[in-house]
Amino acid sequence: MRIVLVGPPGAGKGTQAALLAERLGIPHVSTGNLFRDNISQGTELGREVQQILREGGLVPDEVTIAMAADRLAQPDAGDGFLLDGFPRNIAQAQALDELLGEGGHKLTAVLDLEVPEDEVVKRIAGRRMCRKNSGHVFHVEYAPPAVPGVCDVCGGELYQRDDDQEDTVRHRLELYHQETEPIIGYYREQGLVVTIAALGPVPEITQRALAALPEADAA
Known part of the structure; x- marks a missing residue:
């Protein structure tokens, strides 16, 4: 299966991508990992991305497309993949179609994780990180610490990242609506979009997605 996963920030794409890829036996390919892997391996594309990011620029479509x-083209993606974070705009979606077409393939489905905007803001703006260990994450409503502002695990101070401030979250949502959301319409015209309600327990959302996928075995 060849799947693209889309949804706004805070929709749980990373979590669902990992779970779905494991259940379907296909690699989870995320844009963030592509960048990190190329940078750590010192590839030509990785060096180019590292320089761009160091200067505070945006990675051009052609570089992202080349990495994807x-x-x-790797052997483990020969029978399918789940893309998370790519394509991010219409130009990248068209490039992906051309890339797959060259190999005689096409996408199986585009999973659209649907979450109300107010819920997205609540999910992200309520997140609190531990200053001692960034892997210790809490939420003021969904996973609060026993003592407000104190990490249950190591006693470190909990804080809100700048990226998680409500104004920043709403700006990220605006960018999503402008740049990425149009690909849903692009793929809907191809009959590929499957919209999944992304509210509720994580396992339930995973089951909804598996049940909605053509040819997917949800067992």
Whole structure:
């Protein structure tokens, strides 16, 4: 299966991508991992991305597309993949179609994780990180610490990242609506979009997605 996962920030794409890829036996390919892997391996594309990010710029579409093409050409992606974070706009979606078409393939489905905007803001703006260990994450409503502002695990101070401030979250949502959301319409015209309600327990959302996928075995 060849799947694209889309949804706004805070929709749980990373969590669902990992779970779905494992259940379906296909690699989870995320844009963030592509960048990190190429940078850590010192590839030509990785060096280019590192320089761009160091200067505070945005990675051009052609660089992101080239990285995705290299990754999807790997043997483990021959029978399918789950893309998370790519394509991010119409130009990248068209490039992906061309790339797959060259190999005689096409996408199986585009999973659209649907979450109300107010819930997205609540999920992200309520997140608190531990200053001692960034892996210790809490939420003021959904997973509060026993003592407000104190990490249950190591006693470190909990804080809100700048990226998680409500104004920043709403700006990220605006960018999503402008740049990424249009690909849903693009793929809907191809009959590929499956919209999944992404509210509720994580396992239930995973089951909804598996049940909605063509040819998927949800067992």
